[in-house]
Amino acid sequence: MTIALCTLSHSPLFGINDPGPETLAEVNAAFDQARAFVKDFDPEITIVFGPDHYNGVFYDMMPAFCIGSAARSVGDWGTEPGPLPVDRTAARALAAAVLDAGVDVAQSEDMHVDHGISQPLEFIFGKGYTNPVVPVFINAVGLPLGPMERIRLLGEAIGREIASWNKRVLIIGSGGLSHDPPVPRLEEASPEVIARLIDGRNPSPELRAERERRVIEAGKAHAAGAGTFQEINPGFDALVMDTLSDGDVSATDDWTNEWMEKEGGHSAHEIRTWVAAYAALSAAGDYAVTNRWYWPVQEWMTGFGMMTAVSKEA
Numbered sequence: 001m002t003i004a005l006c007t008l009s010h011s012p013l014f015g016i017n018d019p020g021p022e023t024l025a026e027v028n029a030a031f032d033q034a035r036a037f038v039k040d041f042d043p044e045i046t047i048v049f050g051p052d053h054y055n056g057v058f059y060d061m062m063p064a065f066c067i068g069s070a071a072r073s074v075g076d077w078g079t080e081p082g083p084l085p086v087d088r089t090a091a092r093a094l095a096a097a098v099l100d101a102g103v104d105v106a107q108s109e110d111m112h113v114d115h116g117i118s119q120p121l122e123f124i125f126g127k128g129y130t131n132p133v134v135p136v137f138i139n140a141v142g143l144p145l146g147p148m149e150r151i152r153l154l155g156e157a158i159g160r161e162i163a164s165w166n167k168r169v170l171i172i173g174s175g176g177l178s179h180d181p182p183v184p185r186l187e188e189a190s191p192e193v194i195a196r197l198i199d200g201r202n203p204s205p206e207l208r209a210e211r212e213r214r215v216i217e218a219g220k221a222h223a224a225g226a227g228t229f230q231e232i233n234p235g236f237d238a239l240v241m242d243t244l245s246d247g248d249v250s251a252t253d254d255w256t257n258e259w260m261e262k263e264g265g266h267s268a269h270e271i272r273t274w275v276a277a278y279a280a281l282s283a284a285g286d287y288a289v290t291n292r293w294y295w296p297v298q299e300w301m302t303g304f305g306m307m308t309a310v311s312k313e314a
């Protein structure tokens with residue numbers, strides 16, 4: 001087995017607004033199993049598909065996709081700030097291969113990533129990890145978004161390239177399933193917020209704390225059934241996981257952005273990272289899902305899912 005996959009939700013509210021002890025124990029046990037799966041696979045390199053939430057990528061230049069050939073974590077929500085251990089040669093090869101396949105990916109020699117990419121890496125490898133990675137940003141909040149077919153094509157192009165490396169490659173897809181947290185939207189924002197969505201790098205500690213406080217309060221209200229945010233939709237989340245389990249990723253091509261938002265909330269677009277991850281795995285041949293977990297966690301404001309899978313190629 002040369003390619004393994006782990007897709008998982010992230011939530012900045014993990015460890016801040018936690019669910020009851022029973023759910024938390026189940027989630028932690030699942031994390032232990034996912035970590036054991038990765039340790040057993042012993043990846044030589046990890047490709048991580050993740051979104052950003054206006055902490056690292058802004059409307060001054062909003063790409064649909066970007067591969068980081070060097071990257072740093074902005075250190076939001078308790079993630080460690082600083083450079084990521086990016087394999088630059090692999091990243092440059094991936095960017096070239098994706099462009100060659102006709103998918104217009106951007107490339108960054110200084111990609112800023114937030115908890116959407118840092119949290120799963122820290123969950124899986126632990127803080128201070130040194131495992132070589134290639135971060136792939138997928139826009140999931142900066143509307144307008146392109147059609148889902150493009151996500152599959154991006155993933156497949158990456159999958160074909162990594163299958164040619166003859167290395168043990170781990171693919172991570174990081175994003176919530178159905179969820180509707182208070183991530184600002186350009187169309188509805190005040191002039192002050194619009195300015196931050198265009199050029200919001202390096203916010204003051206006060207501004208960051210204020211934003212985080214707002215999300216924590218929203219999570220508490222959501223858990224108390226008092227929020228104004230869209231409900232988690234376990235039916236939608238099961239459909240996403242079932243479809244990816246079935247092995248035909250092209251079934252997601254017909255999912256329109258309007259439908260995903262209606263069923264799964266404004267941040268359901270983060271499932272793009274899962275679709276890209278599975279498309280990459282599928283490009284190496286048939287695959288088998290080895291584990292699957294799911295909880296609708298109101299306190300974390302997300303359908304919290306995790307899946308592991310392996311390519312069936314020897």
Ligand SMILES: O=C(O)/C=C/c1cccc(O)c1O
Binds near residue numbers: 013
């Ligand atoms: O406030 C943010 O930047 C993001 C919040 C959030 C909350 C719950 C699930 C997620 O995937 C999020 O990014």
Ligand SMILES: [Fe+2]
Binds near residue numbers: 051116267
């Ligand atoms: Fe997110």
